[in-house]
Amino acid sequence: MKTVAERMSTLPIFYFASLAPKIRELEAKGMDVIRLHIGSPDLPPPWAVLTALTQSAVQPDRHGYVHHKGTPALREAWATMYRRCHGVNLDPEQEVVPLLGSKEGIFHLTQAMVDPGDVVLFPDPGYVTYMRSALFAGGEPWAVVLKPDRGFLPDLSEIPKGIARRAKLLWLNYPNNPTGGVATLSFFEEAVAFAQHHDLLLCHDAAYTQVTFDGYRAPSVLEAAGAKEVAVEFNTLSKSHNMAGWRTGAAVGNRTALEALYRIKTHADSGHFLPIHEAAIEAMTGDQDFIAPRNATYQRRRDIVMAALEELGVAFAPPKGALYVWFACPQGQSSVDFTIALLERTGVCLAPGKMFGKQGEGWVRLSLCVPESRLQEAMERLKGFCLPAEGFIS
Numbered sequence: 276m277k278t279v280a281e282r283m284s285t286l287p288i289f290y291f292a293s294l295a296p297k298i299r300e301l302e303a304k305g306m307d308v309i310r311l312h313i314g315s316p317d318l319p320p321p322w323a324v325l326t327a328l329t330q331s332a333v334q335p336d337r338h339g340y341v342h343h344k345g346t347p348a349l350r351e352a353w354a355t356m357y358r359r360c361h362g363v364n365l366d367p368e369q370e371v372v373p374l375l376g377s378k379e380g381i382f383h384l385t386q387a388m389v390d391p392g393d394v395v396l397f398p399d400p401g402y403v404t405y406m407r408s409a410l411f412a413g414g415e416p417w418a419v420v421l422k423p424d425r426g427f428l429p430d431l432s433e434i435p436k437g438i439a440r441r442a443k444l445l446w447l448n449y450p451n452n453p454t455g456g457v458a459t460l461s462f463f464e465e466a467v468a469f470a471q472h473h474d475l476l477l478c479h480d481a482a483y484t485q486v487t488f489d490g491y492r493a494p495s496v497l498e499a500a501g502a503k504e505v506a507v508e509f510n511t512l513s514k515s516h517n518m519a520g521w522r523t524g525a526a527v528g529n530r531t532a533l534e535a536l537y538r539i540k541t542h543a544d545s546g547h548f549l550p551i552h553e554a555a556i557e558a559m560t561g562d563q564d565f566i567a568p569r570n571a572t573y574q575r576r577r578d579i580v581m582a583a584l585e586e587l588g589v590a591f592a593p594p595k596g597a598l599y600v601w602f603a604c605p606q607g608q609s610s611v612d613f614t615i616a617l618l619e620r621t622g623v624c625l626a627p628g629k630m631f632g633k634q635g636e637g638w639v640r641l642s643l644c645v646p647e648s649r650l651q652e653a654m655e656r657l658k659g660f661c662l663p664a665e666g667f668i669s
């Protein structure tokens with residue numbers, strides 16, 4: 276067989292996929308691994324959503340192909356959720372494209388928008404798909420640095436004019452993975468003005484807007500005036516409604532970008548399973564009362580972790596949203612060395628900061644997707660590993 280395409284050299288296997296055999300090997304030896312590396316919600320979707328799925332799935336007429344843009348009712352449900360959560364009106368016909376999870380849309384939108392040589396501005400540290408999909412499209416990813424002292428918001432004025440002129444996309448993500456940083460509406464207004472000035476597409480990844488703490492409400496980028504002219508937003512039920520395995524999300528906003536994304540999807544997939552659409556409609560339009568107590572659960576978990584890190588004297592960023600606590604590695608250790616040593620010696624599995632970009636080196640990400648008792652156990656193991664011999668930077 277001839278070799279794989281040259282551009283595959285831009286896509287090393289995703290770090291978590293490469294970690295899976297290591298975890299299996301440790302478990303086979305009897306180690307109790309606590310998986311704090313992945314942000315996969317451990318709590319179930321609301322019961323009404325499960326009922327909607329099963330009631331639909333047993334109907335004989337629900338098993339054929341569905342239109343690439345989903346059903347009108349599904350697009351209307353996304354519009355309903357945006358009106359309720361953000362006061363944003365969307366045209367369900369032209370401003371909503373349902374996705375098989377937002378990751379798929381992020382990857383495909385980049386293929387639809389980026390020509391070889393185009394610059395793609397991506398946050399570092401950040402969700403790695405923005406950068407990888409840009410490389411795969413032949414683009415030039417350019418890292419926009421997120422610093423703790425700015426609350427992990429980029430300083431857009433630091434982007435060199437020559438780079439901004441060549442940029443096609445600017446990626447943002449708030450509440451932020453991996454740092455837990457959040458954005459104000461005025462920051463989004465600034466980003467919209469930047470996109471207008473440089474004639475680029477602002478892409479906001481809103482995966483965590485409904486996972487927030489301490490009473491904080493996360494805005495959509497589409498709340499900023501004029502956003503639809505220059506912005507698309509990626510959303511998903513993975514985190515908002517504990518439906519990560521269901522693979523259901525949407526891109527909303529700018530019509531031109533969405534038309535291009537839709538066109539790619541007509542070749543890359545053939546729609547989604549209708550019962551999942553029907554359950555997603557229930558998720559978005561049904562009772563939302565589970566969200567506040569669910570977020571309170573995450574908040575209690577976050578507080579357990581922050582208390583342990585404080586005891587250890589570790590530098591960390593108190594998150595206002597998303598599913599993670601981002602904290603500093605022991606002095607002098609690389610994030611990969613630290614996470615592998617911690618995993619091998621204690622069974623606690625964290626995500627090394629390096630997988631989120633150069634700026635992530637020296638940091639690690641801990642996911643809040645396990646019950647309190649498991650987190651307590653993980654914190655005890657972390658303390659045993661780190662104290663007193665190794666010590667943390669503070």
Ligand SMILES: Cc1ncc(COP(=O)(O)O)c(C=O)c1O
Pocket residue numbers: 314375376377378379402448452480482510511512513519522523524
């Ligand atoms: C920032 C961010 N964006 C997008 C995704 C993808 O979510 P999904 O494809 O499940 O919608 C994730 C998943 O962890 C994420 O953290």
